[in-house]
Amino acid sequence: MSCIAAVCTPNASGGVAIVRISGEGALEIADRVFAAVSAKPLSSMKGYRAAYGKIHDGDIVLDEGVAIVYRAPHSYTGEDVAEICCHGGLFVTKRLLRAVLNAGAVPAEAGEFTRRAFLNGRMDLSEAEAVMNVISAQGEQALAAANATLSGSVSRAIDRIAGSLTTAAAGLAVWTDYPDEDVPSVSDDALLATMQTAKAELETLIARYDSGRAVTEGVSAVICGKPNVGKSTLMNLLSGRQRSIVTSIAGTTRDIIEETVRVGEIVLRLSDTAGLRATDDEVEGIGVAMAREKMQEAALLLAVFDSSVPLNEEDYALLEQCKNRTAVAIINKSDLESAFKIAEIEKYIPYTCFISAKNPESAQIFANLLAKVLGTNAFDANGEVLAGERQRQCCANAVGHLEQGIFALQSGETLDAVGVCIDCALGELFALTGKKVSEAVVSEVFAKFCVGK
Numbered sequence: 001m002s003c004i005a006a007v008c009t010p011n012a013s014g015g016v017a018i019v020r021i022s023g024e025g026a027l028e029i030a031d032r033v034f035a036a037v038s039a040k041p042l043s044s045m046k047g048y049r050a051a052y053g054k055i056h057d058g059d060i061v062l063d064e065g066v067a068i069v070y071r072a073p074h075s076y077t078g079e080d081v082a083e084i085c086c087h088g089g090l091f092v093t094k095r096l097l098r099a100v101l102n103a104g105a106v107p108a109e110a111g112e113f114t115r116r117a118f119l120n121g122r123m124d125l126s127e128a129e130a131v132m133n134v135i136s137a138q139g140e141q142a143l144a145a146a147n148a149t150l151s152g153s154v155s156r157a158i159d160r161i162a163g164s165l166t167t168a169a170a171g172l173a174v175w176t177d178y179p180d181e182d183v184p185s186v187s188d189d190a191l192l193a194t195m196q197t198a199k200a201e202l203e204t205l206i207a208r209y210d211s212g213r214a215v216t217e218g219v220s221a222v223i224c225g226k227p228n229v230g231k232s233t234l235m236n237l238l239s240g241r242q243r244s245i246v247t248s249i250a251g252t253t254r255d256i257i258e259e260t261v262r263v264g265e266i267v268l269r270l271s272d273t274a275g276l277r278a279t280d281d282e283v284e285g286i287g288v289a290m291a292r293e294k295m296q297e298a299a300l301l302l303a304v305f306d307s308s309v310p311l312n313e314e315d316y317a318l319l320e321q322c323k324n325r326t327a328v329a330i331i332n333k334s335d336l337e338s339a340f341k342i343a344e345i346e347k348y349i350p351y352t353c354f355i356s357a358k359n360p361e362s363a364q365i366f367a368n369l370l371a372k373v374l375g376t377n378a379f380d381a382n383g384e385v386l387a388g389e390r391q392r393q394c395c396a397n398a399v400g401h402l403e404q405g406i407f408a409l410q411s412g413e414t415l416d417a418v419g420v421c422i423d424c425a426l427g428e429l430f431a432l433t434g435k436k437v438s439e440a441v442v443s444e445v446f447a448k449f450c451v452g453k
């Protein structure tokens with residue numbers, strides 16, 4: 001494969017920068033720009049060796065630095081690789097890259113090093129996607145999850161699930177294709193158990209990914225409720241500062257106030273919205289419409305109620321909207337006498353907590369409930385965690401095919417039909433790990449990478 005090169009350190013000044021060269025002739029190209037003080041060419045060195053020397057473009061000396069030699073297949077890409085480390089000035093780094101390109105390399109595209117690692121079997125597609133997550137990880141848990149995937153935990157789980165489905169599919173194929181032969185018949189019970197187990201395992205992966213996202217990427221949440229229930233007070237409590245104006249005058253918050261806050265392990269991208277009520281005030285009306293739009297988009301609804309006044313029409317309208325959504329009922333002003341029964345709310349929203357938004361200790365009560373709702377209290381970053389939406393979608397599609405297969409079997413359809421469903425599910429799992437995946441999908445995965453990775 002052609003020899004590619006790119007700067008693989010950030011596009012900013014720093015102590016050191018690295019230009020990576022990978023592919024056929026990488027070491028010879030590196031020799032054209034790097035002269036070791038030992039006078040030994042890089043192309044004559046063994047892998048995992050480094051040399052100190054001068055970096056030059058023809059007769060012009062650019063810098064001095066260190067070159068590292070990797071020999072195929074023991075490199076990131078699986079090809080011969082040279083990494084030249086120079087001083088980390090923007091100009092000198094670009095100049096070094098130009099010298100490398102002048103010496104015969106072509107510029108690498110976004111993600112091309114990792115794409116080659118995938119094509120050369122150094123990692124499968126799920127691991128390649130995890131590389132991106134290691135780079136973008138913002139906290140301990142996110143990094144641990146990305147590293148677990150990078151080390152192949154998802155691939156192994158998917159291979160295990162695919163393995164049991166493949167055995168089932170093969171048994172079915174023999175039985176249906178050679179009906180006259182003396183092949184053991186496939187037991188419906190065993191087939192059902194295989195599909196159900198695979199489905200349950202995939203659903204666990206999906207659930208863990210969803211709760212993991214709350215930790216790694218954050219959840220979009222909207223604080224909603226009628227005016228004066230304490231939405232702004234709650235926003236201020238969670239953000240730890242005076243973000244929203246708190247008054248006893250209904251309709252004070254008209255715009256949407258947004259803030260990213262951390263609640264325990266969870267990151268919430270929080271919006272405080274205008275109180276939901278019918279209003280003749282034009283500006284407040286726009287605020288209420290925006291609040292409703294936000295509620296549609298948000299992944300989590302934080303529905304706030306005032307425990308000191310009886311529930312009214314506006315509260316019930318909100319409760320209706322929370323049905324079939326991920327929602328938490330926050331029953332505020334618990335320092336005052338309660339004017340309604342919690343059971344009323346629980347008919348609509350199973351997750352409830354009593355707080356007093358004025359009391360800082362309430363934040364912990366809310367955090368505990370949130371961890372339960374989003375499943376983050378049981379989240380194990382060291383388990384298998386899918387490394388992105390594409391992988392989640394593959395799992396979800398596979399679950400869909402397995403559900404059809406289970407239904408087909410239970411409703412007495414032919415085993416052929418069941419076999420087709422299992423094949424479709426397998427297709428999704430192979431797409432996840434990249435065993436059987438279209439060029440277009442591969443390109444899409446690597447397009448998200450930065451140049452140099």
Ligand code: GDP
Nearest residue numbers: 228229230231232233246247248333356357358
């Ligand atoms: P919003 O309109 O829903 O945003 O409500 P605000 O946060 O502006 O609060 C409305 C009024 O309720 C203000 O006077 C707050 O001080 C008061 N309030 C908020 N939370 C509590 C609470 O937990 N206990 C009591 N007693 N009053 C509260």
